[in-house]
Amino acid sequence: MRALWALCLAGLAAALGSFSADQCSWRGSGLSQELGSVEQLTLRCAEGSLEWLYPTGALRLRLAPRLPPATTADGRDPRHVTACLQPTGTFRGAQLYLERDGELELLLPEAEAAPRPRVRCFSWPPHEQVALFLQATPQRDISRRIAAFRYELRGDWLARPALPAEGVCRPCNDTELLMAICTSDFVVRGTIHSVSNDAELQESVIGVSAVRIHRQKFPLFQSGGRPGRAAGSIRTPLRCGVRPGPGTFLFTGWLHFGEAWLSCAPRYKDFQRIYEGARRRRQNPCEFPVD
Numbered sequence: 300m301r302a303l304w305a306l307c308l309a310g311l312a313a314a315l316g317s318f319s320a321d322q323c324s325w326r327g328s329g330l331s332q333e334l335g336s337v338e339q340l341t342l343r344c345a346e347g348s349l350e351w352l353y354p355t356g357a358l359r360l361r362l363a364p365r366l367p368p369a370t371t372a373d374g375r376d377p378r379h380v381t382a383c384l385q386p387t388g389t390f391r392g393a394q395l396y397l398e399r400d401g402e403l404e405l406l407l408p409e410a411e412a413a414p415r416p417r418v419r420c421f422s423w424p425p426h427e428q429v430a431l432f433l434q435a436t437p438q439r440d441i442s443r444r445i446a447a448f449r450y451e452l453r454g455d456w457l458a459r460p461a462l463p464a465e466g467v468c469r470p471c472n473d474t475e476l477l478m479a480i481c482t483s484d485f486v487v488r489g490t491i492h493s494v495s496n497d498a499e500l501q502e503s504v505i506g507v508s509a510v511r512i513h514r515q516k517f518p519l520f521q522s523g524g525r526p527g528r529a530a531g532s533i534r535t536p537l538r539c540g541v542r543p544g545p546g547t548f549l550f551t552g553w554l555h556f557g558e559a560w561l562s563c564a565p566r567y568k569d570f571q572r573i574y575e576g577a578r579r580r581r582q583n584p585c586e587f588p589v590d
Contacts, residue, residue, distance in 0.1 A: 322342070322343075322344070322347075323342065323343075323344035323346070323347035324344075324347040324348045324349065325340055325342070325347075325348075325349050325350070325360075326349075326350040326352075327350075327351060327352070328351075328352045328353050329351065329352065329353045329354045329355035329356060329435060330352075330353050330355070332355055332356045333356075334355075334356070335356060336356050336357075337356065337357045337358070337359050338356070338357070338358050338359070339359055339361075340358060340359070340360045340361070341360070341361045341363055342360055342361070342362055342363070342450070343363050343364055344364070344452075345364060345451065345452045346449070346450060346451045346452065347449070347450060348447065348448065348449045348450070349446075349447060349448055349450070350445065350446075350447040351392075351393065351433060351445065351446040351447065352444075352445050353392070353444060353445075354392035354393040354433070354435035354436075354444055354445075354446050355435050356435055357432065357433060357434050357435060358393075358431075358432070358433040359398070359430055359431070359432050359433075360430055360431040360432075360433070361428070361429075361430045362380075362382055362429055362430065362431065362450075362452070363428075364380060364452050379422045379423065379424055379425070380422065380423055380424075380425055380452060380453075381420055381421070381422040381452070381453040382420065382421060382422075382450060382451070382452050382453075383418050383419065383420040383450065383451045383452075383453070383555070383556075384406065384407070384418065384419045384420075384431075384448050384449070384450050385418045385448060385449045385450075385556045386407055386447070386448040387445075387447045387448060387449075389445055389447070390407065390409070390445075390446055390447060390448065391409060391443070391444045391445060391446065392409065392435060392436060392438060392444025392445065392446050393409065393433045393434060393435045393436060393444075393446035394407065394408055394409050394433070394434050394436060395407035395431060395432075395433055395446075395448070396431070396432040396433075396434065397421055397429065397430075397431060397432075398429060398430040398431070398432045399423065399427075399429050403432060406419050406421075406431075407419065407448075409436055417500060418555075418556065433446060449556055451555065451556065468535075468536065468538060468539035468540075470563075470565075471562070471563035471565070473573050473577070475563060476551075476563045476565060476570065476573060477573065477574065477577055477582075477583055477584055478584055479551040479552075479562050479563040480513075480549070480551060480570075480574075480585070480587050481584050481585035481587075483514070483551040483552055483553060483562055483563075484514075484515070484516045484517075484552065484553045484554045484559075485512075485514060485515040485516065485519055485520075485550070485551065485552060485554075485559055486512075486513040486514045486515075486549065486550070486551050487507065487509050487511070487512050487513065487515065487520055487531070487549075487550045487551075488509065488510045488511045488512075488513065488547060488548070488549050488550075488567055489507045489508050489509040489510050489511075489520075489528075489547065489548065489550060490507070490508050490510070490545075490546070490547055490548070491505055491506065491507060491508075491543050491544060491548065492506045492507070492508050492530075492543075493505075493506035493543065494506070494541055494542060494543050496537055497537070498537065500537075501536060501537045501538070502534050502535070502536065502537055503534065503535050503536070503537050503539065503541045504532050504533075504534055505532060505533045505534070505535065505541055505561070506530070506532055507520070507530065507531055507532065507533055507550060508528050508529075508530050509528055509529040509530065509531065510528065510547060512529060513587070513588070516554060517554065517557075519531045519554075519559045531559065532559065533550055533552060533559045533560065533561050534555075534558055534559065534560050534561065535560065535561040546566050546567075546568075547566065547567040547568075548564050548565065548566055548567060549563075549564065549565055549566075549567050549570045550564045551563045551564065570589075571589050574587060574589055575589065
């Protein structure tokens with residue numbers, strides 16, 4: 300690996316005409332790169348994508364999100380930044396590495412491409428510089444090779460957890476629940492009609508029939524289920540051991556590459572009790588319709 304890193308540095312030094320970008324998404328072709336060059340990119344957004352057609356040479360992507368000063372809940376700088384990558388099912392022609400402290404760690408071998416490749420996540424403190432390094436694999440015919448992925452950044456400053464997060468299977472406490480109804484990407488009251496498990500992706504998919512949609516940033520829950528009700532699905536790690544159960548729940552959570560992921564899901568009657576108690580004490584962080 301150190302030999303590869305030495306070759307990469309040599310290529311970087313020779314890349315006099317490399318292109319520098321400061322944007323959310325990038326699309327380019329290896330055919331426009333000089334032989335042996337390393338093209339330099341900087342991505343500063345919370346989410347975006349990269350599409351590298353006909354990979355040749357290498358790309359180096361610096362992840363440098365703009366962090367507002369002291370925007371965490373306790374007024375301090377963010378403790379960490381987490382990036383999640385979702386390669387396309389047609390990821391071909393390159394291998395993806397994480398560059399950290401002068402070392403390269405393989406994140407995605409070309410051979411692992413699949414119709415729904417597994418998401419890779421990694422974290423680092425804000426003061427540490429990390430980058431992604433895409434190394435083209437030698438090919439006789441690059442005409443059908445495209446290396447593409449989407450990325451999402453998470454951190455304290457966004458008030459959104461990384462997925463999968465540590466402790467994601469732990470039930471939310473009262474404070475976390477009250478904050479979830481104010482900040483989540485979706486808040487839906489409904490019932491569970493099915494749970495399916497995907498052992499390969501290590502995910503459980505919860506089928507939900509919505510009684511009331513309080514908030515959703517995108518149409519995750521749409522008509523088509525029981526008459527008068529919308530239906531949708533919510534994902535959670537398989538290790539959480541979710542099972543179907545009776546009763547009405549309040550589902551909250553986050554969007555992750557266009558899919559709904561579970562955060563807090565108390566029984567609705569328990570949520571009513573918690574919310575009413577907080578309202579009497581004037582400790583509810585936002586107003587929420589309870590009936």
